[in-house]
Amino acid sequence: MSLLDVVTYPDPRLTQKAIAVAQFDDELRAFVRDLEATMRGGPPSVGIAAPQVGRSLRIAIVDVSVKPNIAHHGRLVLINPEILHAEGSVVGREGCLSVPDYTGNVMRAGRVEVTALDEYGSEMIYAFEGFEARAVQHEIDHLNGLLFLDRLVSRRNDLFRRKVYK
């Protein structure tokens, strides 16, 4: 197992659409282990996607279980994930391993239903909400060559106000 180098913006590998995984073999699982080790071994983060280590593959790992008092599915390996359904919109703060020293407000769906394969090729369907849904959407964006910088909303407050009153 080894830690991989995280590529940072403006590396062009972060803005490319990643390629679907076709082979679910030991090599894939070794890469997933390295990707997870990279996520856990670096600055605190709850997700990582293959393009962030320079690999154009539709693989993301999410684990928000470190956050107290939220709904979550534990450690998730999401391969070739697709969002089947999204609803609601919530503004929240995001940062990214590939964009050091910046956090900003991003609008995301509050709930998403996602289908993905695990590292053995089994199809899974998940219903995510809140913080975990945000993390999953952020990582799927990486697979489509998007960064949270592409989705920043104003620092001004009206969006927060609306959220508080809802």
Place this chain on the structure above:
Amino acid sequence: MQQWFMLTVVGKDQPGIVARVTTRLFDGGCNLGEASMARLGGNFTIMLMAQYDGSIDALRRLLAPDVAALNLHLHIDGIDGHLHAHVVPDTRISVFGADRAGIVAQVTTALAGAGFNVLDLESDVAGTERQPIYVMHIEGCAARGVDALEQALEKVRREGVEVRLVPIDTMIG
């Protein structure tokens, strides 16, 4: 090693101030850092970090034509500047109520007493002249936790000011 300066520019708001000032600084060899512009009571205000090889006087001379043409006030300080040193806030506080003297002082004193470090603050007086409403948003770090803040703010709330605390859970991924 280039020195960092903090430039504060204030004046009557008019289109094109930022473009004109920043172009002058760029053409004069400045490297711009972080900046914050706000329109306060119809006045233009901006603070911006600039890295420059010369002196404060040289910087002042560089901007003199624009300061004169746009009737601006310019203040320059040499600073110990650092980029890449953002602190991530963990709590957002919204305050609103009928405007009266002392709200900012009351709220911020209560927060400071509970270990809160303000990173960002903006406030507006809304409503009408007859019935002004005060609205303030603060972001910062609750060094002693949210419960300590809630307790400290109880007194302020009893005096009729709405104060809401929202945790900021930054998702890094």
